[in-house]
Amino acid sequence: MAGMNDGHMPGMNGTTTSPPPHRHKMMKHMTFFWGTHSEILFSGWPGTRTGMYALALIFVFALCVLVEWLSHYRLPAKPGVAAGILRSLLHALRMGLAYLVMLALMSFNGGVFLAAVAGHAVGFLAFGKPEEAHAGKAMAYLPLISC
Template sequence: MMHMTFYWGIKATILFDFWKTDSWLSYILTLIACFVFSAFYQYLENRRIQFKSLSSSRRAPPPPRSSSGVSAPLIPKSGTRSAAKAASVLLFGVNAAIGYLLMLAAMSFNGGVFIAIVVGLTAGYAVFRSDDGGADTATDDPCPCA
Protein backbone atom coordinates (compact mmCIF):
# COMPACT_ATOMS: atom_id res chain seq x y z
CA MET A 1 0.00 0.00 0.00
CA MET A 2 1.24 3.46 -0.85
CA HIS A 3 1.97 5.88 1.98
CA MET A 4 -0.40 8.82 2.26
CA THR A 5 1.56 10.67 4.97
CA PHE A 6 5.22 11.60 5.21
CA TYR A 7 7.44 8.84 6.49
CA TRP A 8 11.15 8.43 7.09
CA GLY A 9 12.84 5.30 5.89
CA ILE A 10 15.04 3.86 3.21
CA LYS A 11 12.31 1.78 1.59
CA ALA A 12 10.58 3.85 -1.06
CA THR A 13 9.14 3.47 -4.53
CA ILE A 14 9.86 6.47 -6.75
CA LEU A 15 7.75 7.04 -9.89
CA PHE A 16 7.93 3.46 -11.23
CA ASP A 17 7.70 -0.03 -9.74
CA PHE A 18 11.25 -0.81 -10.81
CA TRP A 19 12.67 2.23 -8.96
CA LYS A 20 12.59 0.88 -5.43
CA THR A 21 15.08 1.55 -2.70
CA ASP A 22 15.82 -1.23 -0.25
CA SER A 23 19.34 -0.42 0.93
CA TRP A 24 21.20 2.65 2.08
CA LEU A 25 23.18 2.76 -1.15
CA SER A 26 20.11 2.74 -3.39
CA TYR A 27 18.39 5.30 -1.15
CA ILE A 28 21.35 7.70 -1.19
CA LEU A 29 21.70 7.33 -4.97
CA THR A 30 17.98 8.11 -5.28
CA LEU A 31 18.37 11.23 -3.15
CA ILE A 32 21.32 12.36 -5.28
CA ALA A 33 19.30 11.75 -8.46
CA CYS A 34 16.38 13.79 -7.09
CA PHE A 35 18.74 16.60 -6.13
CA VAL A 36 20.43 16.63 -9.55
CA PHE A 37 17.14 16.55 -11.49
CA SER A 38 15.79 19.39 -9.35
CA ALA A 39 18.86 21.54 -9.99
CA PHE A 40 18.70 20.62 -13.69
CA TYR A 41 15.10 21.83 -13.73
CA GLN A 42 16.28 25.28 -12.62
CA TYR A 43 19.06 25.24 -15.22
CA LEU A 44 16.56 24.51 -18.00
CA GLU A 45 14.23 27.19 -16.67
CA ASN A 46 17.09 29.69 -16.86
CA ARG A 47 17.85 28.68 -20.47
CA ARG A 48 14.17 28.96 -21.38
CA ILE A 49 13.93 32.46 -19.90
CA GLN A 50 17.04 33.51 -21.81
CA PHE A 51 15.65 32.16 -25.09
CA LYS A 52 12.34 33.87 -24.39
CA SER A 53 14.01 37.21 -23.73
CA LEU A 54 16.16 36.75 -26.84
CA SER A 55 13.12 36.08 -29.01
CA SER A 56 11.19 39.05 -27.62
CA SER A 57 14.10 41.52 -27.61
CA ARG A 58 14.97 41.10 -31.27
CA ARG A 59 12.09 42.94 -32.81
CA ALA A 60 12.24 43.44 -36.54
CA PRO A 61 12.43 47.07 -37.59
CA PRO A 62 9.21 48.43 -39.02
CA PRO A 63 9.02 47.82 -42.76
CA PRO A 64 9.40 50.83 -45.03
CA ARG A 65 6.22 52.34 -46.40
CA SER A 66 5.73 52.36 -50.11
CA SER A 67 4.33 55.33 -52.00
CA SER A 68 0.84 53.80 -51.96
CA GLY A 69 0.83 53.73 -48.14
CA VAL A 70 1.01 49.94 -47.93
CA SER A 71 3.83 48.54 -45.85
CA ALA A 72 5.87 45.69 -47.28
CA PRO A 73 6.86 42.92 -46.74
CA LEU A 74 3.84 41.32 -45.15
CA ILE A 75 5.84 38.74 -43.16
CA PRO A 76 9.24 40.00 -41.95
CA LYS A 77 12.19 37.63 -41.97
CA SER A 78 13.30 36.77 -38.47
CA GLY A 79 15.28 33.52 -38.51
CA THR A 80 17.05 34.04 -35.19
CA ARG A 81 13.89 35.14 -33.46
CA SER A 82 11.85 32.16 -34.63
CA ALA A 83 14.66 29.75 -33.73
CA ALA A 84 14.86 31.24 -30.24
CA LYS A 85 11.10 31.00 -29.89
CA ALA A 86 11.12 27.37 -31.03
CA ALA A 87 13.87 26.59 -28.52
CA SER A 88 11.89 28.34 -25.81
CA VAL A 89 8.78 26.31 -26.63
CA LEU A 90 10.74 23.04 -26.69
CA LEU A 91 12.41 23.84 -23.37
CA PHE A 92 9.03 24.69 -21.86
CA GLY A 93 7.72 21.24 -22.76
CA VAL A 94 10.78 19.44 -21.41
CA ASN A 95 10.76 21.59 -18.29
CA ALA A 96 7.07 20.96 -17.67
CA ALA A 97 7.64 17.20 -17.95
CA ILE A 98 10.56 17.33 -15.51
CA GLY A 99 8.53 19.50 -13.14
CA TYR A 100 5.63 17.06 -13.09
CA LEU A 101 7.98 14.11 -12.57
CA LEU A 102 9.56 15.95 -9.62
CA MET A 103 6.10 16.59 -8.21
CA LEU A 104 5.20 12.91 -8.54
CA ALA A 105 8.48 11.90 -6.91
CA ALA A 106 7.70 14.20 -3.99
CA MET A 107 4.31 12.52 -3.76
CA SER A 108 6.07 9.31 -2.76
CA PHE A 109 5.77 10.98 0.68
CA ASN A 110 9.27 9.94 1.65
CA GLY A 111 10.74 12.74 3.76
CA GLY A 112 14.25 12.35 2.38
CA VAL A 113 13.06 12.48 -1.23
CA PHE A 114 10.99 15.58 -0.50
CA ILE A 115 13.92 17.34 1.17
CA ALA A 116 16.30 16.35 -1.65
CA ILE A 117 13.92 17.86 -4.23
CA VAL A 118 13.41 21.10 -2.29
CA VAL A 119 17.13 21.50 -1.60
CA GLY A 120 17.91 20.72 -5.26
CA LEU A 121 15.43 23.35 -6.45
CA THR A 122 16.88 25.87 -4.00
CA ALA A 123 20.49 25.13 -4.95
CA GLY A 124 19.64 25.22 -8.65
CA TYR A 125 17.93 28.58 -8.23
CA ALA A 126 20.92 29.94 -6.31
CA VAL A 127 23.40 28.76 -8.93
CA PHE A 128 21.52 29.31 -12.18
CA ARG A 129 18.77 31.86 -11.66
CA SER A 130 19.57 34.19 -8.77
CA ASP A 131 21.56 36.58 -10.96
CA ASP A 132 19.01 37.05 -13.76
CA GLY A 133 17.96 40.37 -12.24
CA GLY A 134 14.27 39.55 -12.26
CA ALA A 135 14.23 39.15 -16.03
CA ASP A 136 10.92 37.36 -15.91
CA THR A 137 9.26 37.61 -12.53
CA ALA A 138 6.20 35.72 -13.72
CA THR A 139 8.30 32.56 -13.87
CA ASP A 140 9.67 32.96 -10.34
CA ASP A 141 7.18 30.40 -9.14
CA PRO A 142 8.42 27.97 -6.48
CA CYS A 143 6.23 25.21 -7.90
CA PRO A 144 8.28 23.23 -10.42
CA CYS A 145 5.20 22.11 -12.29
CA ALA A 146 3.80 25.59 -12.95
Protein backbone atom coordinates in the same frame (compact mmCIF):
# COMPACT_ATOMS: atom_id res chain seq x y z
CA MET B 1 -17.62 -29.58 6.28
CA ALA B 2 -14.09 -30.50 5.35
CA GLY B 3 -11.97 -27.96 3.55
CA MET B 4 -13.92 -24.87 4.57
CA ASN B 5 -11.58 -23.59 7.30
CA ASP B 6 -8.22 -24.87 6.11
CA GLY B 7 -7.60 -22.13 3.54
CA HIS B 8 -8.83 -24.15 0.58
CA MET B 9 -11.79 -23.21 -1.56
CA PRO B 10 -14.42 -25.62 -2.86
CA GLY B 11 -13.90 -26.51 -6.49
CA MET B 12 -15.83 -28.40 -9.14
CA ASN B 13 -16.88 -32.04 -8.55
CA GLY B 14 -16.53 -31.69 -4.76
CA THR B 15 -12.76 -31.21 -4.91
CA THR B 16 -10.94 -28.38 -3.19
CA THR B 17 -8.45 -25.99 -4.71
CA SER B 18 -5.66 -23.99 -3.11
CA PRO B 19 -6.15 -20.24 -2.81
CA PRO B 20 -4.21 -18.07 -5.25
CA PRO B 21 -0.72 -17.17 -4.02
CA HIS B 22 -0.54 -13.87 -2.17
CA ARG B 23 1.48 -11.26 -3.96
CA HIS B 24 3.63 -8.98 -1.85
CA LYS B 25 2.27 -5.46 -2.23
CA MET B 26 4.09 -2.44 -0.90
CA MET B 27 1.89 -0.18 1.16
CA LYS B 28 1.35 3.22 -0.43
CA HIS B 29 1.79 6.00 2.11
CA MET B 30 -0.59 8.92 2.16
CA THR B 31 1.38 10.89 4.76
CA PHE B 32 5.07 11.72 5.03
CA PHE B 33 7.24 8.92 6.37
CA TRP B 34 10.94 8.47 7.01
CA GLY B 35 12.74 5.41 5.79
CA THR B 36 14.73 3.88 2.97
CA HIS B 37 12.07 1.37 1.92
CA SER B 38 10.17 3.32 -0.69
CA GLU B 39 9.14 3.30 -4.33
CA ILE B 40 10.15 6.41 -6.23
CA LEU B 41 9.05 6.94 -9.85
CA PHE B 42 9.30 3.26 -10.88
CA SER B 43 7.89 0.06 -9.44
CA GLY B 44 10.52 -1.59 -7.28
CA TRP B 45 12.97 1.33 -7.42
CA PRO B 46 14.96 1.97 -5.30
CA GLY B 47 13.89 -1.18 -3.48
CA THR B 48 15.20 -2.11 -0.06
CA ARG B 49 18.91 -1.40 -0.59
CA THR B 50 20.18 1.74 1.12
CA GLY B 51 22.66 2.49 -1.67
CA MET B 52 19.89 2.58 -4.26
CA TYR B 53 17.86 4.86 -1.99
CA ALA B 54 20.83 7.25 -1.79
CA LEU B 55 21.09 7.13 -5.61
CA ALA B 56 17.37 7.96 -5.86
CA LEU B 57 17.87 10.99 -3.59
CA ILE B 58 20.82 12.16 -5.70
CA PHE B 59 18.71 11.69 -8.85
CA VAL B 60 15.84 13.79 -7.44
CA PHE B 61 18.31 16.45 -6.26
CA ALA B 62 19.95 16.64 -9.72
CA LEU B 63 16.55 16.72 -11.41
CA CYS B 64 15.57 19.76 -9.32
CA VAL B 65 18.84 21.55 -10.09
CA LEU B 66 18.22 20.89 -13.81
CA VAL B 67 14.67 22.27 -13.55
CA GLU B 68 16.04 25.45 -11.94
CA TRP B 69 18.69 25.79 -14.65
CA LEU B 70 16.06 25.47 -17.37
CA SER B 71 13.84 27.94 -15.52
CA HIS B 72 16.56 30.61 -15.51
CA TYR B 73 18.20 29.85 -18.86
CA ARG B 74 17.81 32.76 -21.27
CA LEU B 75 17.82 32.24 -25.00
CA PRO B 76 18.70 35.10 -27.29
CA ALA B 77 15.43 36.76 -28.39
CA LYS B 78 15.45 35.88 -32.06
CA PRO B 79 12.28 36.06 -34.11
CA GLY B 80 11.27 33.19 -36.30
CA VAL B 81 9.68 29.81 -36.32
CA ALA B 82 12.87 27.89 -35.44
CA ALA B 83 13.47 30.02 -32.34
CA GLY B 84 9.85 29.58 -31.28
CA ILE B 85 10.08 25.82 -31.70
CA LEU B 86 13.31 25.72 -29.67
CA ARG B 87 11.71 27.76 -26.85
CA SER B 88 8.68 25.47 -26.90
CA LEU B 89 10.84 22.34 -26.74
CA LEU B 90 12.86 23.71 -23.82
CA HIS B 91 9.63 24.64 -22.03
CA ALA B 92 8.22 21.15 -22.63
CA LEU B 93 11.45 19.60 -21.30
CA ARG B 94 11.35 21.81 -18.19
CA MET B 95 7.71 21.00 -17.49
CA GLY B 96 8.27 17.28 -18.07
CA LEU B 97 11.14 17.26 -15.58
CA ALA B 98 9.09 19.30 -13.09
CA TYR B 99 6.28 16.73 -13.36
CA LEU B 100 8.81 13.93 -12.72
CA VAL B 101 9.85 15.75 -9.53
CA MET B 102 6.20 16.04 -8.55
CA LEU B 103 5.67 12.31 -9.10
CA ALA B 104 8.76 11.54 -7.00
CA LEU B 105 7.34 13.73 -4.22
CA MET B 106 4.13 11.71 -4.35
CA SER B 107 6.07 8.86 -2.75
CA PHE B 108 5.59 10.90 0.47
CA ASN B 109 9.12 10.00 1.54
CA GLY B 110 10.64 12.70 3.77
CA GLY B 111 14.11 12.20 2.31
CA VAL B 112 12.83 12.71 -1.23
CA PHE B 113 11.06 15.88 -0.13
CA LEU B 114 14.23 17.28 1.47
CA ALA B 115 16.33 16.30 -1.58
CA ALA B 116 13.89 18.12 -3.88
CA VAL B 117 13.81 21.29 -1.76
CA ALA B 118 17.61 21.27 -1.47
CA GLY B 119 17.97 20.73 -5.23
CA HIS B 120 15.71 23.67 -6.00
CA ALA B 121 17.57 25.86 -3.47
CA VAL B 122 21.01 24.97 -4.87
CA GLY B 123 19.75 25.42 -8.44
CA PHE B 124 18.30 28.82 -7.61
CA LEU B 125 21.49 29.84 -5.83
CA ALA B 126 23.56 28.80 -8.85
CA PHE B 127 21.34 30.03 -11.69
CA GLY B 128 18.96 32.62 -10.18
CA LYS B 129 18.86 36.20 -11.37
CA PRO B 130 21.43 38.46 -9.77
CA GLU B 131 20.27 41.55 -7.97
CA GLU B 132 19.14 44.43 -10.16
CA ALA B 133 19.71 48.10 -9.50
CA HIS B 134 16.44 49.98 -9.17
CA ALA B 135 16.39 53.65 -8.13
CA GLY B 136 19.74 53.35 -6.38
CA LYS B 137 18.73 50.26 -4.38
CA ALA B 138 19.70 46.70 -5.09
CA MET B 139 16.57 44.57 -5.43
CA ALA B 140 16.30 40.86 -5.85
CA TYR B 141 13.26 39.32 -7.48
CA LEU B 142 11.99 35.77 -7.33
CA PRO B 143 11.13 34.35 -10.75
CA LEU B 144 7.52 33.86 -11.71
CA ILE B 145 6.19 30.35 -11.25
CA SER B 146 4.36 28.96 -14.26
CA CYS B 147 2.82 25.57 -13.63
